[in-house]
Amino acid sequence: MDVFLMSLPTILKTMVMGAVPILLASLGEVFSERAGLVNIGLEGVMAIGAFVGFAIGKMTGNLWLGLVVGMLAGIAVNLLYGFCTVTLCADQVVTGMAINILAPAIALFGYNLFVGSNPANATGDQMASLAIPGLANIPFVGNAFFNQTLMGYLAFVLVPLVWYFFKNFRFGLSFRSVGENPQAAETLGINVVRVKYLACVLCGALAAAGGAFLTLCYTPIYTDGIVMGRGFIALATVIFGRWSAVGVLGASLLFGFFDGLNVALQAQFQAAPVMFFKMIPYAFTIVALLFFGSKHAGPKANGKPYFREMR
Amino acid sequence: MAKKELSAEERQERTLSILTPVVSVLLALVIGAIIVACLGKNPLQGYGAMLQGSWGDASKISKTLERSCPLIFTGLCATFAYKCGVFNLGGEGQFIMGGCATACVILGGGIEGPAGLALGLLAGIVVGGIWALIPGIMKITRGLNEMITTIMLNYIALYFMEYVYKMMYSDQGLPKTVAMPKSARLADLAGTHVGVLLAVVLGVVVWYVIFRTSFGFKIRAVGMNPVASRVNGFPVKRLVLLAFVISGAIAGLGGSVELLGRTPYRLADGFGSGFGFDGVAIALIAQLNPIAAVVVAILFGTLSTGGTMMQSVIGVPTAIMDIIRGLIIIFAVAGMAMIKLPKIRAFLTNRKQSKKTEASA
């Protein structure tokens, strides 16, 4: 058991690092689903964010510019999703699947061109992690929570902001109403289509930021499939985070913890059948859905197209 | 539907619903050609190589059909599930578990010959069905969204397969199972394995079950309106569960056929990867018609074998083929949605009327 205690600080470190991409993607999905758009294509948007962030960061040397351009690329891809689902009223699941197949292909194609032109482009550099002076050396927990990259801190700071937005902002109220009952929102003069498109922009930006974190802070390279199913886990996180920013934070950290546990077990018990450790994060998602998932059904008009002039 | 005198807009609806996928394919190929041209390569030569590589001669055709076989199975799996309103994105996991079941039965039980083949296929069907039953029960009892549970089960199946080919039946410690005994393999047929024929036949059978049996009728009704189905006496929960199990069984059978039909006849890293999502895309483009799904799966198989050929002849990255596939799906999705929009429909009807009035004036 002592091995477990000894590796706990590192598990917490992995937990926090692992939670950030999922947190960002699921915050984006909270905006999207609050406006009634279930976006299955998070995985694809994260892949685009990861590649563009990496490429621009490497090309210009300025990682923050890479992040911003990555988010813009994510917005562009998600607007394609928005056009199909909001304007054309296409099926949201179907369009999401299409994005999941198209976006990673574009990212891989771009990567081949980017690295093909100059092999040195393969590895980029990383955002430095900033230890908050006082807190970082709290034993046991300090290093995990207070020795993160600036982008990591920003992701966590975003949670209270999003909570505040939905709770106290006029526009937050309008946002929620579009997801619950678009007809009612329309009669109160809220432009439902504009809110849905704005939700697509926010979801695209945040999901791409989640992807960019993988290549700008977590690892120095981009590989095809770097997202590794995190987009789908973000979808599950939104459900058992009860469509709220704080709930999603908790769920992301929980998932990050199980990811860390999986790595710790593989590090210490090398001869064991490690495949079962690898299953832990995914099995946990199902179990969590089983216990928290069903009751709260989420926004009423979630996933339904909105035909403006319904006779 | 005898004496199918289609009304004007029904005929228009039918032509549009056939036209959309065809236009999406052509549009995607055109954009693919533009990308290839921007890379300084000759797209016409590339597409020529693609066709040559996939349909050039008898051996190429059989290889293309062999590559399309798993896609037909996962395509039918997604089609059958969607017909009942069930978003089964777990085709890949069920496919893999089918393969694992076959390997366990044949290698574990040491059964050779046709008995091994039959039991192997049966095991694939049963375990594939069970792997889809899990999300089904969760959906029925706890109302869990099956999209997420099926995807999580994909990853769990992937790592379970890893356990099978690394720990249970590894070939002298190598990360792959021992090859399936020759006597238990699927017989050859015109350069490829008989599984391909099985897949195509299954497409027709699934079409028949869905459109020409009372069970299929009920499945379709539950898919379109579960509440009305329940009010009119259909056992909705049982039908949804059956839809899960049957679609899982189809994917499981696909896994067994792929293992017993195709070189290297072993489970190894990367077995079944990517077939799940492709199956979903195929079902969508085929607008849930099983026979159209077979055709679209063969098209996807052509893109894969042809794409590989194209890459070796004009040296373009294979990612282009993924982009073309992605574009086909996006255009198909957008196209199908557009023709349903009231505005577009009105535009089409009065364009047709204005043509008629011109003709009669």
Place this chain on the structure above:
Amino acid sequence: MAELLRMEGISKRFGSFYANQDVSLQVEEGEVHTLLGENGAGKSTLMNILIGLYQPTEGKVYMRGQEVEISSPGVAVAHGIGMVHQHFMLIDDMTGLENIILGDKRHKSARLQLAEDRKTVEEIQERYGLEIDLDEKVSDMSIGMQQRVEIMKVLFRGADLLILDEPTAVLTDLEVQGLFDIMRSLTAEGKSIIFISHKMREVMAISDRVTVLRRGRSIQTLRVADTTEQELADLMIGQKFQENTYQKVSAPGAPELTLKDVSWHPEVKHGGLKDVSLTLHKGEVLGVAGIDGNGQSALAQLVTGLISPDSGEVEGPDGSKIAVFSPQSFIDAGLGNIPEDRNKMGLVGGMSVAENLVLKQTASDRFSSGHGAWLKMGAINDFAEQMREQNDIRCTSVNQTASSLSGGNQQKVILARELESHPKLLLAVYPTRGLDIGATEFIHNQIIAQRDAGCAVLLISADFDEVLKLSDRITVLFEGQIMGTYTGANPPIKEISLAMAGK
């Protein structure tokens, strides 16, 4: 009084169908102006044009004499026009206050000013006597309170012209009186109200002037003082309004279905059933009167086997206790069901007319061989063509999707399917909701024909006139309890309507 609103020559076309044609309407300040018309006469369309949800094909709108162009609901609010919809436009998951201030743009800052807004709302509450619990979630509110939230939403935005669309359809008599008091206090303050209803008693009680709409056209505007209920009814229907009641049956046959002290979620005021005892006799129409939300849908689900009772017993024709409550077993026992919601419960919209007609019988050897193994498409088509003639279902082809049919034709498809199997027990829930007069007549005749053929009919409808017209016996449901049973011949209307209000 000064003129507030004038709508001239308004028409609105959906494809080839004219919902409104050359309608003109004039409303003065401080007036209750009723818009009277049958279902489908174009009332809701006209009002949706007024609040900017739809754009008129032709015609002009004037507010206080100047022409205005209402392009969206937001513009309508700016012009002081507000509408209380029949189906409430509320967000269930939000509190009363949040619903009221949603989408309001009076404050410059982006942050919500809950305290300030609450004060404004409370002022309006006192002035007009609107009793609302602002912090309760709408989903937990009573229907009356939800309606008051809707009214507050309009008043909070400083509306001078309020449109109330069928407000009394969901209220008990007590709540209707409360609503009328609120309306009188509003008009006293100079606000104008457009009141939409087709209930003659209420129109006469509350309105100053009435404009009658028929088939999308404005027929005539008259002062209530110098007209009678009969005259308005004739204008509304367009020909002599004769009350053709059917021959009532006095000696019913043997009991088909008996409910003894049946309860289901008794604690739920607005949906449960408490100790209901009913007997349905062969060859008799038992009408259940009562306002929506008093346990009617629970009763309907019970009779069709969708739900099973918490306590009490249900007995079949031979007195045997029914144990298995499943739709299929009830259908096998000869149940015909015209459900409450055509699209959600009656038809599979995506399937063709032919498929919907054989929905329940695909496994029978009439339409398939090897019970269900091979569908006989030909037989299905012939059956559909035959049903189409018999029941005058107007559609271009039987392969057309059910969702593409009009409301009346959809109901005829359901009727054809349910009655073809000669049911022993027929349940009809609000069968003529939203249908034109012709379709209503056709369906009523069919129901009576089934009764005369010995079928036991249970009619549940919120349309009191329909219950009066068809029922041999009338019973009243209020908050899940049977208030009383009356003969259908010449029913004590006063007593029944009081029972409906819970007395």
Place this chain on the structure above:
Amino acid sequence: MAENKDLTQMMMSRRQVLGLGAAGAAALTLAACGGGSSDSGSEAGSDSGAGDAEAKDSYKVAMIMSGIITDGGWDQAHYESLQRALKDHGKWEMLEPHENTADADAATAAQAYVDQDVDLIIGNGNQFASDWMEVVADAAENHPGVHFLITNTDPTAEMGDYDTLDPVETVLPDFKQTGALAGVVAGLMTQTKSIGFIGGMKLPSTLAKYSAYLAAAQKIDPSIQGQYNFEAGFTDASFGTNLAQQWINTNNVDVMWGDASAVDNGVRQALEAAGADTHFDIAQPIDIVGDDQPTVVTSTVTDWMIGQAMDEIESGSFGGGKAITADMSNGGITLGKFSDKVPADVQDKVNEYVEEIKAGTFLTDDEVSKIQDTL
């Protein structure tokens, strides 16, 4: 009467279905005519019919890989050794490498080159050994000029079920030597006496490398402990970061050696975060020492002797399932340059040991197998 009506319906509905099929086929033919005449360049160079004994003036080589040529590891090393071989084999011309080859398309990719009668087809890694059985048989029969070179594969163990191995050769680097080299460097550099290895996949090659690595390090200092992982795969860099963090913090590992391409980048990221001057990494299989890699002290470089294969093809002595061994004697295995973090005395000692390893006297086989049996 009713009977044939059913038949006509069957015909009717089948016609719809055929309509769909025709539409699909139409798409293909349209694409075809869009594709112009299909006599593409694949028939070029069909003069290979003559026996391969008589030397030709020009040869073609193609490489098929599951990753990409810039993955900083496995496939990049193969690509660079191919470039080195091409430098001194003027007659050879390289086709575009076939990157990102999915397992399902491995056979088709090879077949595409066989059709173009490419003289040498190189497959990076033993997964191609199991996929190419039919392609090799077809080539041996009707494309005699085509030869296959599969790396990291033991022909007897992994290609037992091939009908013929005539056109095939494999390359088997001396994994023990590579392991010993890395073990020596690790043994000398480690302060915490705890070293780690990530193997990407549990293969005979990775098992042998790790065993030699630990045995050599323990030869220098018996108290050295070793951590290993063979399940990391080759693409998940974040796993490398997390795993390295675990070992650094919990088992205070301070020297890492990796054989997992992208995952090693993640490891280096964790080492750098833990302090670049106290935590070191030995790269593999290409030399990436430089200022953009602060933690890399040296690299164990492998060359897959593609030049030797080319010579054998030119002289006609290629084939028969021979396994070319790549070791320190023929330059197959070398130690890359040292970074400035390696003090001079350590560099001299390492060079001493290198000579002993080359002579085979540094490690005995049973010392290595003693560790390998525990895995």
